[in-house]
Amino acid sequence: MGFLSPWFLAGxxxxxxxxxxxxxxxxxxxxRPFSSLMFFERSTQSSIRHRRLRYxxxxxxxxxLLVLLTLAFAGPYLxxxxxxxxxxxxxxxxxxxxxxxxxxxxxxxxxxxxxxxLSARPPAALAQxxxxxxxxxxxxxxxxDAAELAAAVRSIEAVDERSxxxxxxxxxxxxxxxxxxxxxxxxxxxxxxxSMPPGFSDLTLGPKVRLRLHxxxxxxxxxxxxxxxxxxxxxxxxxxxxxxxxxxxxxSPAARRSVSLVAGGKVLETRLVEVPENGRATVEFQSLxxxxxxxxxxxxxxxxxxxxxxxxxxxxxxxxxxxxVLFVHEARDRRSLLYxxxxxxxxxxxxxxLQPVTADQCESVxxxxxxxIVLADVExxxxxxxxxxxxxxxxxxxxxxxGGPATARRGRVPVLEEKVLESRYAARAGERFQTAVTxxxxxxxxxxxxxxEAVKFFQVVPIDPGAGRVVGRLAAGTPLLIDRPLGxxxxxxxASTFDNIANDFPLHPSFVPxxxxxxxxxxxxxxxxxxxxxxxxxxxxxxxEQGQAVEVIGPEQVRALSLExxxxxQSFQFTREGFYELRRASNRNEMVAVNADRRESDLAPIPRExxxxxxxxxxxxxxxxxxxxxxxxxxxxxxxxxxxxAAAAVVESLLAVKYLSVERExx
Amino acid sequence: xxxxxxxxxxxASISGLDxxxxxxxxxxxxxxxxxPDFGFSQEFxxxxxxxxxxxxxxxxxNVFARTERCYLKRYRGETNSxxxxxxxxxxxxxxxxxxITKLDxxxxxxxxxxxxxxxxxxxxxxIVFDDEIRQYVRPSTRQGQLSRLLHAINEAEPxxxxxxxxPFLHFQQFLxxxxxxxxxxxxxERPETxxxxxxxxxxxxxELILFHVLDPEEISPGLGEPAVLVDMETGRRxxxxxxxxxxxxRRRVEAYLRELRERALAAGVDYFLLPTDRPLxxxxxxxxxxxxxRM
Numbered sequence: 001m002g003f004l005s006p007w008f009l010a011g012x013x014x015x016x017x018x019x020x021x022x023x024x025x026x027x028x029x030x031x032r033p034f035s036s037l038m039f040f041e042r043s044t045q046s047s048i049r050h051r052r053l054r055y056x057x058x059x060x061x062x063x064x065l066l067v068l069l070t071l072a073f074a075g076p077y078l079x080x081x082x083x084x085x086x087x088x089x090x091x092x093x094x095x096x097x098x099x100x101x102x103x104x105x106x107x108x109x110x111x112x113x114x115x116x117x118l119s120a121r122p123p124a125a126l127a128q129x130x131x132x133x134x135x136x137x138x139x140x141x142x143x144x145d146a147a148e149l150a151a152a153v154r155s156i157e158a159v160d161e162r163s164x165x166x167x168x169x170x171x172x173x174x175x176x177x178x179x180x181x182x183x184x185x186x187x188x189x190x191x192x193x194x195s196m197p198p199g200f201s202d203l204t205l206g207p208k209v210r211l212r213l214h215x216x217x218x219x220x221x222x223x224x225x226x227x228x229x230x231x232x233x234x235x236x237x238x239x240x241x242x243x244x245x246x247x248x249x250x251x252s253p254a255a256r257r258s259v260s261l262v263a264g265g266k267v268l269e270t271r272l273v274e275v276p277e278n279g280r281a282t283v284e285f286q287s288l289x290x291x292x293x294x295x296x297x298x299x300x301x302x303x304x305x306x307x308x309x310x311x312x313x314x315x316x317x318x319x320x321x322x323x324x325v326l327f328v329h330e331a332r333d334r335r336s337l338l339y340x341x342x343x344x345x346x347x348x349x350x351x352x353x354l355q356p357v358t359a360d361q362c363e364s365v366x367x368x369x370x371x372x373i374v375l376a377d378v379e380x381x382x383x384x385x386x387x388x389x390x391x392x393x394x395x396x397x398x399x400x401x402x403g404g405p406a407t408a409r410r411g412r413v414p415v416l417e418e419k420v421l422e423s424r425y426a427a428r429a430g431e432r433f434q435t436a437v438t439x440x441x442x443x444x445x446x447x448x449x450x451x452x453e454a455v456k457f458f459q460v461v462p463i464d465p466g467a468g469r470v471v472g473r474l475a476a477g478t479p480l481l482i483d484r485p486l487g488x489x490x491x492x493x494x495a496s497t498f499d500n501i502a503n504d505f506p507l508h509p510s511f512v513p514x515x516x517x518x519x520x521x522x523x524x525x526x527x528x529x530x531x532x533x534x535x536x537x538x539x540x541x542x543x544x545e546q547g548q549a550v551e552v553i554g555p556e557q558v559r560a561l562s563l564e565x566x567x568x569x570q571s572f573q574f575t576r577e578g579f580y581e582l583r584r585a586s587n588r589n590e591m592v593a594v595n596a597d598r599r600e601s602d603l604a605p606i607p608r609e610x611x612x613x614x615x616x617x618x619x620x621x622x623x624x625x626x627x628x629x630x631x632x633x634x635x636x637x638x639x640x641x642x643x644x645x646a647a648a649a650v651v652e653s654l655l656a657v658k659y660l661s662v663e664r665e666x667x
Numbered sequence: 668x669x670x671x672x673x674x675x676x677x678x679a680s681i682s683g684l685d686x687x688x689x690x691x692x693x694x695x696x697x698x699x700x701x702x703p704d705f706g707f708s709q710e711f712x713x714x715x716x717x718x719x720x721x722x723x724x725x726x727x728x729n730v731f732a733r734t735e736r737c738y739l740k741r742y743r744g745e746t747n748s749x750x751x752x753x754x755x756x757x758x759x760x761x762x763x764x765x766x767i768t769k770l771d772x773x774x775x776x777x778x779x780x781x782x783x784x785x786x787x788x789x790x791x792x793x794i795v796f797d798d799e800i801r802q803y804v805r806p807s808t809r810q811g812q813l814s815r816l817l818h819a820i821n822e823a824e825p826x827x828x829x830x831x832x833x834p835f836l837h838f839q840q841f842l843x844x845x846x847x848x849x850x851x852x853x854x855x856e857r858p859e860t861x862x863x864x865x866x867x868x869x870x871x872x873x874e875l876i877l878f879h880v881l882d883p884e885e886i887s888p889g890l891g892e893p894a895v896l897v898d899m900e901t902g903r904r905x906x907x908x909x910x911x912x913x914x915x916x917r918r919r920v921e922a923y924l925r926e927l928r929e930r931a932l933a934a935g936v937d938y939f940l941l942p943t944d945r946p947l948x949x950x951x952x953x954x955x956x957x958x959x960x961r962m
Contacts, residue, residue: 031894031895031896031897031904032894032895032896033897033899034762034885034888034896034897034898034899035759035760035762035769035853035855035882035899035900036759036853036885036898036900037896037898037901037905038855039916039919039920040896040905040911040916
């Protein structure tokens with residue numbers, strides 16, 4: 001005997017309520033003083049006992065009512081053996097519809113094989129159709145309806161996701177456990193090697209599952225594929241763009257292939273490449289001339305082969321102008337400008353254009369026109385400019401401030417208006433130099449600045465970090481790099497200079513990524529990848545962007561999100577190849593190219609021995625199969641309990657009317 | 668004429684026993700159309716010719732003025748009658764079901780009788796008892812006797828058990844003159860025992876009145892559910908069912924009251940039942956009317 005909802009048994013505690021009222025509360029009644037008991041006798045006890053007995057009958061009726069109701073809700077059942085075991089068997093047909101099934105006519109052959117299996121089954125046998133990609137999708141309920149099953153099989157088309165036999169095994173195990181039936185699993189697939197899980201044990205199907213494999217591909221088929229394309233997501237100077245294409249030949253002989261770079265439907269360049277036998281070849285395109293805005297690009301491989309879907313690789317690029325960066329320095333300080341400009345221009349993607357100006361000439365400069373403003377150790381700033389700059393930062397602007405001797409003479413750091421704590425010279429303290437330590441390695445400024453700890457700092461101008469985040473410190477603990485929000489904007493304070501005098505930072509390789517990443521971070525330039533893989537997710541909104549609508553336009557130019565999803569969805573999973581247009585909660589528009597996982601391009605099948613081993617180990621445990629054949633069906637008892645509860649309710653009502661009406665008369 | 672009687676709860680709200688007594692007595696006398704000759708002892712009987720040695724205070728000087736003969740005024744019963752009140756202050760007298768205890772009611776009754784006796788210039792005394800004699804005020808007609816009586820009545824508090832034998836034995840020692848003895852008690856004892864205890868007083872020529880003070884709940888308890896009752900004198904506990912209280916208990920109480928009344932009558936003792944929810948002035952008037960009719 002068991003219970004379908006055993007948690008309801010906790011309701012038995014309610015039986016304590018009538019017990020309390022009938023017994024405990026009665027016994028705890030306060031004694032009443034009476035003038036004399038001379039007219040009462042012991043014989044009255046018998047009357048009370050009689051009354052108690054009657055109350056106990058009422059109590060029993062109430063307890064029975066509560067207990068029966070509780071048991072009924074708990075769903076008790078008895079297991080009774082089922083005479084026929086035929087209906088305990090389930091024919092489960094799983095058709096692989098992964099990306100590799102797009103090769104030649106594999107999916108059609110798989111459909112035909114599945115229909116053959118269905119036609120061979122006994123007419124009354126239950127069957128169920130499922131499709132396999134990254135997950136197992138049940139397309140029908142267990143049914144004996146041949147037409148419904150055949151329609152489900154014919155509706156299966158190849159998709160862009162990869163298949164996972166490990167996921168198949170997990171899902172079938174769960175299905176066998178929940179249904180209790182013996183499952184005859186028929187897997188129709190190209191049995192791709194890449195679908196295998198890391199360990200063979202992950203293919204275990206359970207004792208009640210018998211596996212029959214139906215391969216639809218014979219031997220390893222040669223396949224050429226565009227394995228990857230390395231291209232920047234954003235282009236600022238088309239002449240400096242490099243598009244690197246990797247072409248792989250899988251189980252193929254050496255061959256010559258032409259690789260075309262296509263942008264906006266127009267072939268920009270075509271190159272021939274010699275792909276070695278079962279190897280890879282790389283092609284590099286030196287420029288990518290695309291118009292401003294987002295452009296749909298692809299790399300195409302010709303001639304095509306049996307799996308044409310992987311002979312192209314999609315990627316999306318955005319062309320934009322470099323953003324202006326205002327570099328304010330003292331007129332005598334040319335070194336800072338030299339080093340900073342060099343670092344910024346040598347970046348991989350020159351997304352920023354430096355515009356230098358001396359501190360005494362910047363009065364008329366409008367800071368709002370610049371993505372980032374750099375104050376390189378300035379002593380005096382025109383009051384008008386400083387006022388505009390302060391307002392700009394509080395409205396969302398970004399400033400990088402370097403502190404040095406000029407800042408120390410000024411006494412206060414501009415914009416932040418923090419007092420300079422000291423101007424510390426390492427040499428004066430008897431130290432030759434000081435080194436830095438990273439306090440926050442995840443900060444954009446230091447994330448790529450490997451070797452930052454080797455920089456020698458001779459002079460620092462520290463300030464109180466206040467509400468800012470200390471990203472880097474000197475070994476002695478002095479704050480060196482502070483990231484501090486100010487109003488809607490942001491300020492990064494570097495407590496030294498860029499002039500190779502107060503430190504030797506500009507001479508270190510870490511200076512270039514430091515400058516590039518710091519300016520990119522302040523300028524809110526996000527690194528975009530040119531393409532993603534099917535199955536990957538994209539975040540649509542941050543925690544602070546709740547309640548704002550997002551939009552995803554799929555490859556067929558239709559909305560991929562429902563209205564509710566557009567209002568609430570945090571992320572989106574790409575399930576198909578193609579170009580997706582995203583409009584995030586922050587109103588930023590973006591284009592994403594999605595390609596199938598290239599592991600699907602390897603059409604090498606699982607060795608026959610391995611398949612035989614899997615099939616043999618999934619023959620089903622005879623005892624478990626016999627047990628399932630003679631399976632016991634649960635006989636639910638709640639109906640009978642409810643009848644008894646109704647009877648108890650009637651008895652309780654009758655007793656209550658009988659006994660309690662006497663009390664009312666007395667009262 | 669609409670007669671308004673004094674609810675015992677109203678009496679309980681009056682502060683001062685003297686005022687309560689006056690209110691009650693004035694009330695029932697007013698109801699009887701104020702008869703100055705009405706009372707325990709001053710019922711006028713006849714005139715008797717003066718003979719030497721008679722107390723000159725009883726000469727009716729009005730008659731002498733009209734007839735120039737000395738006549739003495741004679742009253743029914745004892746002249747200068749002595750009223751002794753015996754107030755039961757046992758623990759059971761503290762029972763109450765409706766705001767006024769039996770002892771409160773008994774106090775009002777005792778105070779009213781004292782006031783009445785004082786008005787008639789009868790000597791009035793008081794014995795407060797439970798299982799012992801707790802308080803004794805010698806009967807007297809002296810100035811301030813009423814105040815002493817009321818003070819003693821006021822101080823009576825319910826305690827201990829009722830034992831009729833011992834206080835009545837002692838009481839016989841105090842009783843030097845014949846008179847009226849009024850026992851105010853709930854008489855929660857076997858009728859045979861009560862009558863046996865009070866009967867000797869009767870033998871000495873005293874007139875004995877039993878004022879039986881009971882709470883209505885004691886006569887007819889209204890239990891809604893089984894209850895544990897605690898005897899206020901013995902502390903004994905007993906669980907009682909409503910059915911028993913409704914049937915057997917009432918039958919027993921009625922038998923007890925009937926037996927007590929019959930035994931009292933047989934012993935020549937006046938018996939008067941006073942439920943504490945009954946207006947005291949009305950009850951007193953009824954009793955005195957009945958008493959007058961008997962005399």
